[in-house]
Amino acid sequence: MSQDLKPLLLHAHLGGPNPFKVAIALEALGLPYTVKLWEFGDGPGGVKSAEFLDINENGRVPALEDPNTKTVSWESAAILTYILHTYDREHKYHPSRHPHQTESAVPAVTRDPQALIDFDKWTAFLISTLGPMQGQLNWYVHYNKEKNEDARQRYETQTYRCYDLLEGQLKKTDGKSILKEGYSAVDWHFYPWVMSYAFGGLSVDKYPNIQKWLKTIEAKREVKQAYEKIPKAKEN
Numbered sequence: 001m002s003q004d005l006k007p008l009l010l011h012a013h014l015g016g017p018n019p020f021k022v023a024i025a026l027e028a029l030g031l032p033y034t035v036k037l038w039e040f041g042d043g044p045g046g047v048k049s050a051e052f053l054d055i056n057e058n059g060r061v062p063a064l065e066d067p068n069t070k071t072v073s074w075e076s077a078a079i080l081t082y083i084l085h086t087y088d089r090e091h092k093y094h095p096s097r098h099p100h101q102t103e104s105a106v107p108a109v110t111r112d113p114q115a116l117i118d119f120d121k122w123t124a125f126l127i128s129t130l131g132p133m134q135g136q137l138n139w140y141v142h143y144n145k146e147k148n149e150d151a152r153q154r155y156e157t158q159t160y161r162c163y164d165l166l167e168g169q170l171k172k173t174d175g176k177s178i179l180k181e182g183y184s185a186v187d188w189h190f191y192p193w194v195m196s197y198a199f200g201g202l203s204v205d206k207y208p209n210i211q212k213w214l215k216t217i218e219a220k221r222e223v224k225q226a227y228e229k230i231p232k233a234k235e236n
Contacts, residue, residue, distance in 0.1 A: 007032040011055060011063040012230050013039065013047070017131075017192030018076040019062040023226035024188045025083045028093060035233035077127045080185055093185045095119050115181050122169070122178055126189045130162040134193055137200040159202060166190070167207045175212030183220075191217045 008026065010033050012019030026033045038061055042048035048059045056063040056074040063074040064082070073082045084094045095115040137155035140148055169178055177183045178190060195214055197204055204210050217223055 005032055006067040007034050008067070009033065009065040010035050010230075011038060011052070011061050011065075012233070013037055013061050014231060014234070015040065016061070017196055019230060020192040020226050021076055021188045022062045022064060022079050022083070023230055024191070024220075024222050025080055025093075025185065027222035027225045027229075028188075028220075029083065029087050031083070031087060035230055037230075037233045077123060077189070080188065084185055088185075093183075093188075095181070115179070118179055118181075119184065119186060122186045123189055125162075125165075126186075126193065130159070130166070130190070131193055133158040133162055134197075134200060134202075137202075141200050156200070156202070159200065163194075163197075163202075163204070163207055163210060166194070167209050170209035170213050175209040176216055177213070187213075187217055191223065 008031060010019065010022055010026065012023070012035055014037065023033075023035070038047045038052055039045050040047060044051075046052065047056075047061060052063075053059055055065070055072060058074060060074070062076055062079060063072065064079045065072050066082075066086075069086065071082070073079045085097075088094055095112070097116065133155055137152065137159050140152040140155060144151070166178070170176075172180055173182075178186045191214070194204075194210065195218070204214070
């Protein structure tokens with residue numbers, strides 16, 4: 001199928017985790033794509049420029065243009081949902097939205113309603129809680145103009161609370177995947193955030209299952225390729 005597709009266009013920058021999860025998804029599904037890097041700010045080539053705001057009104061990356069369906073998506077959760085629903089037709093990386101589906105091509109485990117709920121709730125947890133908490137911590141560690149130790153401490157505490165929850169979930173699979181059904185797009189959502197723990201001054205020393213999981217995901221072909229491809233776009 002990918003041989004007949006026009007390349008998708010991933011809008012990204014090097015300063016955040018979310019574009020990488022989209023690249024991982026594209027690599028895992030073997031989809032052709034190119035990367036265009038943007039800068040912060042409203043200058044030429046900036047995410048707040050009129051050029052980019054025509055693509056994403058929110059002025060943030062990632063955004064994804066698919067010439068095959070003539071659609072534009074933004075917000076990483078929406079983008080991954082689009083990619084999975086459009087191109088992961090065998091439900092290799094996400095559960096079926098049709099619990100009573102009986103096609104032999106769809107593994108039985110993906111027809112389990114609980115599998116769908118687990119997929120959605122852990123994705124929502126990353127998008128609504130872990131990502132924002134760690135993102136705010138990064139802001140107060142690196143970018144806030146005035147030191148605010150109370151705010152930094154609050155977001156550090158909340159991020160570690162999220163890590164505690166993730167550690168407990170990963171213990172159920174011995175650090176192999178977040179969901180008991182196995183490796184999935186949920187791992188793509190979490191990995192770019194958790195792997196950057198040191199940027200916020202965090203440690204995973206007391207989280208053996210997170211450490212094991214990070215090494216497992218890091219070794220995936222699609223993850224390696226995603227982390228090679230986006231930086232290479234800077235050279236083009």
